[in-house]
Structure formats: C-alpha cells, structure tokens
Amino acid sequence: MSSPRSLSKLLIATALALPIAALPPAQANAAVVISVGFAPPALPVYAQPICPGPGYLWTPGYWAYSPDGYYWVPGVWVQPPTVGVLWTPAWWGWEGGAYVFHAGYWGPHVGFYGGINYGFGYGGVGFAGGEWRGGAFFYNRSVANIDVVHVTNVYVRNVRVVNHSTVAFNGGAGGIQARPTSFETAAMH
Numbered sequence: 001m002s003s004p005r006s007l008s009k010l011l012i013a014t015a016l017a018l019p020i021a022a023l024p025p026a027q028a029n030a031a032v033v034i035s036v037g038f039a040p041p042a043l044p045v046y047a048q049p050i051c052p053g054p055g056y057l058w059t060p061g062y063w064a065y066s067p068d069g070y071y072w073v074p075g076v077w078v079q080p081p082t083v084g085v086l087w088t089p090a091w092w093g094w095e096g097g098a099y100v101f102h103a104g105y106w107g108p109h110v111g112f113y114g115g116i117n118y119g120f121g122y123g124g125v126g127f128a129g130g131e132w133r134g135g136a137f138f139y140n141r142s143v144a145n146i147d148v149v150h151v152t153n154v155y156v157r158n159v160r161v162v163n164h165s166t167v168a169f170n171g172g173a174g175g176i177q178a179r180p181t182s183f184e185t186a187a188m189h
Helices: 004-022 184-189
Strands: 058-060 064-067 067-074 076-078 087-088 091-095 098-103 106-107 132-135 136-141
Touching: 058 087
Parallel strands: none
Antiparallel strands: 058 076, 064 067, 087 106, 091 098, 132 136
16 A cells, blocks of 8 residues: 555656646647756867768767766767657756756758857857768767768868857856857757
C-alpha cells in the first residue's frame, strides 16, 4: 500500500499534468527552463573530428549545466532528421537577472544562437560550413574537416570571422551583445 506522502506526490503530479493533457495537441507544450546565476566558462579550443561520411552535419559543442556546475558537451557529426534542415546551436543568454539556456534545434534555416562563435562554420550568425543543393549536402572545406576521398560534395568559400571571442554567452557583463535579426527570429518559429 502507498504511503500518504507518495500518494500526495502522485496527486500533485497528476494535477499538474491535467492542464497540459487537456489542451489541444498544438498547444500542449512542456518546457524545462534552466537558469543559472553565473556565466558559463569561455568556449574551449578544440579540433573538429573528420566528417564520417556524406550527409552528416556538424553540431557544435556547448556548455550544459547540472547541480555540479557547468560541463562541456562536445560537438559531434550527426545525420539530420530530414533532408534540407540545418542545426541552430544551443546558447546561453542573460535574461531577467540570470543566464538562461536556449536549446539547439533543427529547421530549414539557422536561427539566432546568441552571436556566439562556435567555429567550424558557426561564426555567430548563420552557418558557413555547408549548404543543401538538390537534396544533397555540400561541405565548405574552408571551415569543415572533410576527407575529400570519401566525401565528394565539397566547395571552398573563404569565411571571414568577425567575432574572435571565446565568450560562451549573450548579454550581461562581458557577454556578446548580439540581437536576433527578423530572419533569425522567424527561423526560431
């Protein structure tokens, strides 16, 4: 038999879930907001591993947070969930007196990621590491680590990096002072 305390927790959890479950599917969204009172460390400098093969896209590393503090989640080559989508990296931003985590996501365009220079094509705005052409991904060899023997969809377009900072957050004291463009805001939706 359940204890009164566990029954109480179950009732509270059920009561909290009911409003979300009662909403139409388009409005039933749940989110976990992570906010921290101090900024993440500077971005580490690391080498990008070689692309494992055609169709993989680079998702850069980022700082995550746990009760033990910030920890680095390494970047990784991944196959996108569908043809034509690009990755918008996760980022931290100063909002309402705390650093708030914004999760990365897939979409047809790269959205705002705080102006953070993650490197490897993610210089703070957009993505210069490659592009979709007719259902195939083409890689920009000037910023992506590509083995041209195994990956033949390549081109070279030099990228000028304006933000050479290793700051890992937007806003607040010492943060990147970038704001989303209307295009980046639209990509978030």
